Amino acid sequence: MSDPVIDEVRFDAHGLIPAIAQQHDTGEVLMLAWMNAEALAETRATGRVCYYSRSRQALWRKGESSGQVQHLVELRLDCDGDSLLLLVNQTGVACHTGRRSCFYRAERQEELVEIAAPQISPETLYGAE
């Protein structure tokens, strides 16, 4: 069966596509991660965002260990079909450091400065093992 969304998605040579997660109501860009076809299919089927972890080479159900899940509000595709924009509702924080967004470092006077503090400790998120 042809799928009118998947038909337009162009995965790269590794079978992956970059996906930007943006908080749907505030517009905050939370993170960039990757999806393979299976992660994208699961995300569309369940409404909970699932990525593909390139380091672990496995599906990465966002929030599975931390509880900080992302609910999909809308899936968007760019003009070339090779990037996804996920409008999400992020529970808690997106970043494994405990910050709301992974983009918490900004260049100021040619230095990188942290512009956001953790809202929760990584130990609380992942346990203190």
Place this chain on the structure above:
Amino acid sequence: MSDPVIDEVRFDAHGLIPAIAQQHDTGEVLMLAWMNAEALAETRATGRVCYYSRSRQALWRKGESSGQVQHLVELRLDCDGDSLLLLVNQTGVACHTGRRSCFYRAERQEELVEIAAPQISPETLYGAE
């Protein structure tokens, strides 16, 4: 000379890093493109966004042919150092189709629908050759 920003940037195996362009004041995500070290250096030096075109394998000074330039307002780096978020001021439209954002297709009832119309024709942007 060590550069405190570049020291934290992790380019991929092809020497590239994905860069999200976001309109700085509205929060609209405009596009995702790629930078190599040279494109990133030029962007930081000039304040005008320069990408690396993977299809043309050359620097891509955004707006050079269309006039739709991106002025860099702030450069941000994610926690892993492998994605950039560019807060920009976009002149006109970001997309080569004449739309403000490249992410103009959204999934609705398992179909892709266009949620934004062109503001300017590609012929006007690039000439009617």
